[in-house]
Each structure stands twice: as C-alpha cells, then as structure tokens.
Amino acid sequence: MGSQQPLEMILVRQLSKHLAIPVWILEATGELAFYNEPAEVVLGVEFADLGPLVSVDISEMFEITEVDGEPVPEDELPIMVALTTNRPSSRKVRFRAKDGIWKLVEVIAMPIVGQGDRCLGVMATFWELDE
Amino acid sequence: MRATLRGTRGSIARAGPKTVDYGGDTASVELRTDDGRLIILDAGSGIRSVEIEDQDTDRIDILLTHLHMDHVQGLPFFAPVLSPDYEVHVWGPAPILHTLRKDLSKYLSPPLFPVSVRDMPNTVFHDLHPCDFALGSVKISTELICHPGMTLGFRFEENGSSFAYLPDHEPAFGAVEFPDDPVWTSGFDLSNGVDVLIHDSQYTDSEYEDRVGWGHTSFSQLSAFAEMAGVSRLVTFHHDPSHDDEMLDTAHEELDVRANGYEVVAGKAGLVISW
Numbered sequence: 001m002g003s004q005q006p007l008e009m010i011l012v013r014q015l016s017k018h019l020a021i022p023v024w025i026l027e028a029t030g031e032l033a034f035y036n037e038p039a040e041v042v043l044g045v046e047f048a049d050l051g052p053l054v055s056v057d058i059s060e061m062f063e064i065t066e067v068d069g070e071p072v073p074e075d076e077l078p079i080m081v082a083l084t085t086n087r088p089s090s091r092k093v094r095f096r097a098k099d100g101i102w103k104l105v106e107v108i109a110m111p112i113v114g115q116g117d118r119c120l121g122v123m124a125t126f127w128e129l130d131e
Numbered sequence: 132m133r134a135t136l137r138g139t140r141g142s143i144a145r146a147g148p149k150t151v152d153y154g155g156d157t158a159s160v161e162l163r164t165d166d167g168r169l170i171i172l173d174a175g176s177g178i179r180s181v182e183i184e185d186q187d188t189d190r191i192d193i194l195l196t197h198l199h200m201d202h203v204q205g206l207p208f209f210a211p212v213l214s215p216d217y218e219v220h221v222w223g224p225a226p227i228l229h230t231l232r233k234d235l236s237k238y239l240s241p242p243l244f245p246v247s248v249r250d251m252p253n254t255v256f257h258d259l260h261p262c263d264f265a266l267g268s269v270k271i272s273t274e275l276i277c278h279p280g281m282t283l284g285f286r287f288e289e290n291g292s293s294f295a296y297l298p299d300h301e302p303a304f305g306a307v308e309f310p311d312d313p314v315w316t317s318g319f320d321l322s323n324g325v326d327v328l329i330h331d332s333q334y335t336d337s338e339y340e341d342r343v344g345w346g347h348t349s350f351s352q353l354s355a356f357a358e359m360a361g362v363s364r365l366v367t368f369h370h371d372p373s374h375d376d377e378m379l380d381t382a383h384e385e386l387d388v389r390a391n392g393y394e395v396v397a398g399k400a401g402l403v404i405s406w
Contacts, residue, residue: 004313004320006261007275013315014305115225115281116260 008114009033012123025112026079026122030055033121042105042128044097055080062095067104069094078109082122086111092129104129132269132289134329135161136402138177141299141333141347141369142201149375154400156180157201158298158369160329165289166268170194171209172285172296174221177400178205189216192266195223196298197282198234207239207246218253224281225258232256259283277301277317278346286321292406293325295362298369300331303352304344310355322360326406329398330357332367335382350382354389364406365390367398 005013009025013034016023022039026032032053040046043062053061059074066072072093074080081089088110096102109124138144138156146155157175161182164170171181171193178193191211195202211217223231232248235256240247248254261274261283269289276284276297284297295318302317303309313319322328331348339349347369348356357365367386370379379397386395396404 002320002323004274005315007277007317010315010317011277011305014307017307018305115227115275118260 005033006114006118006120008112008120012112012121016123021125022127024079024124024126026055026083026124028083028119028121030080030083032058039126042097042103042126044099044101055083062097064093064095067092067094078107079122079124082109082111082124083119086113086119104131132165132287132292132294133163133403133405134294134327135163135404136177136329136366136368136398136400137161137180138173138175138205139368139370139398139400140175140177140201141331141371143372144176144201145372149377152376152399153370153374153379153397156400157204159205160296162287162294164267164269164287168192168267168269170266170269170287172196173202173298174206174209175201175203176205176208178209181209183211190218190220192220192222194271194285195221195231196284196296197224197278197280198231198238199280199299200238202298203235203238206235207244207251212251212254213246215252218255219251220255220257222257222259224275224283225260226281230256231258272321274318274321276321277304279344282346284318284321286325294327294329294406295322295325296329297321298329298331299346300348301344301346302348302356304346309352310359313359316356316359318356319360322356322362324361325363327364327366327404328357328360328362329366329368331369332382332386332398333369333371338371350386351389354386354391357393358391362393364394364396364404366396366402366404370398 016036024035078089090108105126107126112120138159139154156177158173159175159177160172162170272286278299286295333347334349336349383397
C-alpha cells in the first residue's frame with residue numbers, strides 16, 4: 001500500500017493531540033513521526049519546524065547525556081530499546097533543548113505493537129525533573 | 132467487476148413501506164469478478180438475497196469487515212454454508228487473542244443461536260491481518276480502519292479497475308481538523324483513486340455531534356473523504372435505521388451539491404454497479 005500510517009499510529013497521534021503531557025511518536029523505521037504541543041514546550045522547537053529525523057539525529061540534535069553528563073549510547077535510549085526489543089523502557093537523561101536550556105527529564109517509551117504482533121513504532125512520554 | 136447491494140442498512144434491519152427504496156436489510160454486497168468468482172462482502176441479513184447462479188463454482192468467499200451483528204447475523208441463514216455441496220471460505224479480522232472462528236462461535240452457539248460453526252460442513256475460516264492477497268485474478272488489499280473493535284476495509288483490483296469497501300468507518304474520529312493530511316487519515320490508502328468506493332454514510336452532521344466515537348461518518352465528512360481520496364464514484368452505504376427513503380433522498384441531493392470531482396450514487400438495495 002501507499003504512505004498512509006497504520007490505524008494504530010493514527011489513533012496514537014490523535015490521542016496525543018488531546019493530551020496535556022508531552023508525547024513523542026517514532027515510526028518502526030526509527031523516523032520521527034510526530035510530537036505534540038506539550039512536547040514542543042519541553043523540546044523548545046515546534047514539530048513543524050523540524051525536517052525528517054531519525055533516532056541518531058535526535059540524539060545528536062538534543063545532545064542527550066546521562067544524568068552525570070556522560071553520553072548515552074544511541075541503542076540505549078528508551079525509544080531505541082522499545083523499538084528494537086518491543087518492550088517498554090525508561091531512563092533519566094539530560095538534554096539541551098533547542099532554546100539552549102539544559103533539562104533533566106525522565107523518559108518512558110513503549111512499543112506500539114498491533115494485531116498480528118506487527119511492530120508499528122514507539123510512543124514516548126517525558127517530563128522534567130527538579131535538579 | 133460487478134457489485135450488487137443486497138443489504139444497505141446499518142445497525143439493525145428496518146423493513147417497511149418507508150424503506151423500500153434504500154432497503155431494510157443489513158450490510159451485504161455481492162461481488163462478481165471478471166474471472167467469474169463470487170465474493171460476498173459482509174453477511175448481514177442482506178446475504179439471504181445473494182443469488183447463486185447455475186454457473187457458479189462450488190466455492191464461495193465471504194469477506195467480513197468485522198463481527199458486529201449487522202455484518203454477521205445473516206451468515207447461518209445463507210444456504211451454502213449449511214450445504215455439503217459448497218466450499219465456503221469466511222475471511223475476517225484476526226482477533227488479538229482468539230481466532231475468527233472462536234469469536235464467531237460466541238454468536239453461533241446456544242443459547243444465542245441453535246446453529247453452531249460445527250454445523251457448517253465445508254466452511255473454512257481465515258484470520259486476516261492487514262495484508263495483500265489474491266483470489267483468482269483479483270488482488271485484495273486489507274487494512275484496519277477506524278471503527279470500534281477490530282475492523283477491516285477492503286480494496287479490490289482486477290484488470291486495471293479498482294473498488295473499495297469501507298462500510299463502517301469514522302475517519303474523522305479524534306481528528307482536531309478534518310480532513311487531515313492523507314498520511315494520517317484512516318482508510319486513505321484503500322480508497323485512493325478507486326473507480327468505486329462503497330462507504331459508510333450513517334449520520335447527518337447534527338447526528339454525528341452526539342455520536343462521536345460510534346464508528347461512523349457524517350455526510351459532510353463523507354464528502355470531504357471522497358474528495359481527498361480522489362474516487363470516481365461514491366456509493367453511500369450503511370444507512371441509519373432512523374433514515375427513511377424521503378430523508379435519504381433529500382440527503383443525497385445535498386451530497387450531490389457537495390460532490391467535487393466524483394459522482395454520488397445512492398446506495399439502494401438491489402443496485403447493480405459495474406466498472
């Protein structure tokens with residue numbers, strides 16, 4: 001079929017547009033599919049202002065590190081763990097938002113697994129922690 | 132390909148003098164392919180009117196979009212499923228935890244119904260995931276579409292022509308704006324550029340306001356969806372049981388006015404569409 005997203009991904013995106021918590025959605029290919037307005041506030045950049053992004057770009061763009069400042073291997077990011085293992089994953093990380101401010105967040109990522117065990121993508125939420 | 136609408140009503144059958152034109156039976160469409168195959172779409176009460184022709188082979192395929200009662204209640208009343216002379220293949224959405232056969236057995240078993248699936252001698256059940264497959268010369272594509280419970284839409288392609296069947300569908304569900312980007316619109320790929328689209332047309336715009344999430348389409352959403360998908364002919368379907376012939380005639384006049392680039396065909400019982 002064509003380029004339309006699977007129904008499960010469409011419904012997750014619709015849901016995220018109605019939520020007041022940040023939601024980030026990746027396709028099964030690792031490409032960023034969408035993030036909602038609360039996520040834009042934390043990330044410091046509107047979704048519409050970003051071009052196509054894959055996970056490696058995301059890691060570099062936001063300079064994601066451990067809490068102590070050490071780099072986080074890309075394959076250990078919660079979104080990548082969820083994507084590659086089909087299991088939920090969480091982690092505290094530090095990143096630099098596009099407005100230049102370093103932020104400490106907790107991330108929870110869960111795989112979107114549809115009928116027939118089709119791996120369709122990942123949905124992640126995150127929230128800022130006090131330093 | 133040629134389709135005959137055998138049951139056009141949604142939710143529950145409504146027979147009577149006020150529904151003679153559009154029909155009172157629930158969803159079922161008889162599809163005849165160019166290579167002579169009989170494929171039946173959904174098994175609402177309209178399936179009883181499917182005509183088995185002398186030249187038909189002994190194989191019949193029944194494609195179920197989902198298992199709501201208005202789409203399956205006619206199955207045990209369709210004579211070939213109870214006859215050893217026919218090989219009937221029933222295709223439907225694979226449940227998350229069970230099988231199609233097991234889920235159908237919830238209805239087709241006592242005390243809800245005296246006939247069980249075990250009484251269907253030559254019936255084979257096929258669990259369908261979103262995929263492409265072929266029946267003879269017809270390529271069939273299926274995707275999950277927005278409707279409560281596991282629901283499939285179908286697209287058929289044969290000899291360069293195409294047809295899509297989305298009888299229960301709420302593409303605007305949860306959308307902040309509709310129509311949205313086609314990439315993020317349920318049912319778009321199945322309907323994109325088809326010669327004929329049979330689509331849910333259950334609600335008026337005002338009815339939809341009170342029934343968001345019930346899994347159906349309003350008239351104005353239907354117009355927008357058909358235009359977005361670039362269909363050639365739009366056939367209305369799954370008429371609400373509260374809508375009588377007079378009301379539906381008026382609604383179709385309005386759909387005609389809104390149609391931009393496609394023809395609106397009133398989905399009346401017995402209508403034959405060829406393409």
